[in-house]
Amino acid sequence: MNPEMAMRVIKAENLTITYDGKPALEGVNFSLDEGETLLLLGPNGAGKTTLLRTIACFHREYRGKLEVFGKEPCGARELIGYVPQSHSLNERVPLTALEVVAMGGIYRYGFAHFKIPRETLMKAEEVLGFVGLGHVKDRLFRELSGGQKQRVLLARALMSDPRLLLLDEPLSALDPSARAEVAGVLNKIKRERGITMVITTHDINPLLEVGDRVMLINKRLIAFGRPEEVLQDSVIKSVYGPLARVIPVEGKLFCITGDVHIHRHGGGGL
Amino acid sequence: MIPEYLLRALLASIMVSVLLGMLSPLINTKGLAFLTHALFHALLFGAVLGMIFGLLFENLALVMLTALIVTVTIVLLIAHLEKLGFSPDSAVGIVASFVAGLTVLGFGVLYKVMATRPYFPLGESIVSYLTGDIFLISLNSLTVLVLGGAFLFFVMLFLYRDFLYLSFDPEGMESYGGNVRAYLMVLYVLVGAIGTLIVQTVGLITLQVVAVLPGAIALMVSSDLRKVIGVSLLLTLGIQLSSVVLAYLTDIPPSGLATIMLGVIYGVLLFRR
Numbered sequence: 001m002n003p004e005m006a007m008r009v010i011k012a013e014n015l016t017i018t019y020d021g022k023p024a025l026e027g028v029n030f031s032l033d034e035g036e037t038l039l040l041l042g043p044n045g046a047g048k049t050t051l052l053r054t055i056a057c058f059h060r061e062y063r064g065k066l067e068v069f070g071k072e073p074c075g076a077r078e079l080i081g082y083v084p085q086s087h088s089l090n091e092r093v094p095l096t097a098l099e100v101v102a103m104g105g106i107y108r109y110g111f112a113h114f115k116i117p118r119e120t121l122m123k124a125e126e127v128l129g130f131v132g133l134g135h136v137k138d139r140l141f142r143e144l145s146g147g148q149k150q151r152v153l154l155a156r157a158l159m160s161d162p163r164l165l166l167l168d169e170p171l172s173a174l175d176p177s178a179r180a181e182v183a184g185v186l187n188k189i190k191r192e193r194g195i196t197m198v199i200t201t202h203d204i205n206p207l208l209e210v211g212d213r214v215m216l217i218n219k220r221l222i223a224f225g226r227p228e229e230v231l232q233d234s235v236i237k238s239v240y241g242p243l244a245r246v247i248p249v250e251g252k253l254f255c256i257t258g259d260v261h262i263h264r265h266g267g268g269g270l
Numbered sequence: 271m272i273p274e275y276l277l278r279a280l281l282a283s284i285m286v287s288v289l290l291g292m293l294s295p296l297i298n299t300k301g302l303a304f305l306t307h308a309l310f311h312a313l314l315f316g317a318v319l320g321m322i323f324g325l326l327f328e329n330l331a332l333v334m335l336t337a338l339i340v341t342v343t344i345v346l347l348i349a350h351l352e353k354l355g356f357s358p359d360s361a362v363g364i365v366a367s368f369v370a371g372l373t374v375l376g377f378g379v380l381y382k383v384m385a386t387r388p389y390f391p392l393g394e395s396i397v398s399y400l401t402g403d404i405f406l407i408s409l410n411s412l413t414v415l416v417l418g419g420a421f422l423f424f425v426m427l428f429l430y431r432d433f434l435y436l437s438f439d440p441e442g443m444e445s446y447g448g449n450v451r452a453y454l455m456v457l458y459v460l461v462g463a464i465g466t467l468i469v470q471t472v473g474l475i476t477l478q479v480v481a482v483l484p485g486a487i488a489l490m491v492s493s494d495l496r497k498v499i500g501v502s503l504l505l506t507l508g509i510q511l512s513s514v515v516l517a518y519l520t521d522i523p524p525s526g527l528a529t530i531m532l533g534v535i536y537g538v539l540l541f542r543r
Contacts, residue, residue: 056445082445093299093438094495103435107447112428140493160446 007034007069009164009196010055014064017047017054024050026220028064032213034163037190037197039211039227041204043239046218048200049168055198056082056166068164078108081162081195085169086149091142097152098124098137104159120159127155131185147178151185158189165189165197171206179206186210204255231255276518278412279404279471283510283524285419286468291503292426293464294485300437302461304359306478308348308366309341309465314474315369316340316466317399318376325383334414338466344369345462349455402473402525404514411470418467426460433457434495473525480506480525483532490539505535 008031015028025047032038040048053059054066057074068076081104095103101124102116116124128134131151136144141152150170157165170186171179183206189195190210201207204214214230216222218239223230231253236244240257247254272280297303320336323329344365351361398406407415426433435443436453444450465477472480488501509528517524 058441058444077445078447080445082442084439084441088441089439090299090301090437092489093434094489094493094498095434095438099431100438103439103442104446107443111432111449111452113431114428116431142493156442156446 008032008067009034009036009069010038010198011067012065015054015062015066016064017050017059017062019050019061024219025217028217028221030213030215030221030224032196032198034196035190035194036212037186037199037210038213038215039204039207040198040200040215040217041202042217042222044202046239048217051217052166052168052198052200055164056080058082076164078160079163081157081160081165083150083153083157083165083167083170085172086146086153087173089141095141096138097128097133097141097144097148100141100152101128101137101155101159104156108160123159124155127158128152130158130188131155132181145178146174147181150174150178150182154182154185154189158193163195165195167197167199169200169202171201171203179203183207183210208253228253275405275407276514278407278409279514279518279524280511282404282407282412282415282471283514284507285415286471287507287510288423288503289419289426289464289468290472290481291484291506292423292430292499293461294481294483294502294506295488295498296426296430296433296437296457296485297461297482298485298489299434300457301358302457303478303482304362305345305348305458305461306465306481308344308362308369309462310474310478311366311369311373312341312344312462313337313465313469313477314399315344315373315376317469318373318380322376322380322383325380325387328387334466334470337469338463341462341466342459345458346455349451349458352454353451398470398473400474401523402469402471402476404471404524405517407471415467415471418463422460422464422467425456429453429456472528473523476525476529479529479532480509483536484509487532487536487539490536490543505532 010030010032012028012030016023017025028051040051042048050059054062055068055073057077060074066073069079098121099116102120105120105123106113106116125134125137128137131154133148133151133155136148141149144152170182174182186197186199186207187210190197199207208227211227213225214227215224216230216235216239222239223235231246233246236246236255236257245256247256297306316337316339317333319340320333323332323336348361348365351364352358356364432448432453435448436450436457440450469477484502484506487505488498491501492498509531513524513527513531516522516527
């Protein structure tokens, strides 16, 4: 995409996000253009989810400038698809995969949704097929594997035809093959739909192939830029401690952080 | 020949069953069991306040009206506290404790007002609110129960899917354009209004059990939504009708019988697991 033609999707200037007046994340400056994918990296409690929730308009206490598609975050809500952590959902509710996906498409109109409209169901089936889960549409959400649940939630987010996808730890608590499945779907979304994405993660490994930008935060902005700019020894050590390292192997970067995660630029594990 | 009072009791049981059978799975999936506890306090306070007004204005219709207004106001207050950031447990705990204190105060006032109007027999009404007395339901009360119940049933039916989505993922619902606060308010008002409508037939003491257990049992025996609602409806209907018949034959209060039967079924299922 021609950078001069690309639309600015997110712009943050001197952004400080607070809870009850106390800063949770300070001094954030970055911008993200249409079609780009930002990988948001940092240790537990660094402020990754806080930043994501502020962009999604779930949290509104902040100072500085934050624009999404040139508007306040809440003004751009219709353009945003939010994918929460799957363990934050109440799985006691007996919903099928198809019903969960349809949820993403019915709240643009009406207040009572006794019956899901036929067109919405057809679209839900189509996006379930897009994420490779057409065969599980009638299975209960809670009976799906971790990777399948995450893909169902991705399908639900696609129902509203978003231009910005916000994903909160889409790889957490998944085994390596499920991580690869989800990363594959994210790659497909980027490739075929060109949707801008912000993805928070502890495990950057399977996602580096999809990431155009990496942001490292730890209560404040540590680094932001292209993966090869951010994934440097000195930068990684400043957040994860002296044991963290970045190792170049065959032209690719491997990132070893203190929490035993190994990240490689270009996808795959070490 | 079935006595008229028994017929009225059976009809009331059917309406109560339809309402509780539908509501109970929602109470379980949304985690509203603690809210029904707050409902207990709200209803009792509303009934006591209603009886005071009923005596002062010599109009017993004010009892249910006041109970309804007080209960709905209190559940909306709980919903508002949750919106302000209180956890559901804290919101219910704060409001229920405060209302319990008001109820004690209300009883003091009620006894004083009753002493000034000895010709107005309200003592039985207080007992019927606590234990439920389905055999004493009047034709007027039955009409209110059926018409009001039908209205609440259809509101619940048309919003059922939305309430399920609200229980499943409120943030997701909000992010896709759903008005989470409005749905939560409507759900809480429904719970409060249904509680008010059925309290004199079910009884405050047993209300929480008959509102929670059918849904809990249905969710134990099935994971298919239609079956869950079907089991909950049939179970509530079977328990309510059989408790009325048993009560007719044995003179034991039907609400107590219903509670015991539900408890036994739940216990057996739990043990078999």
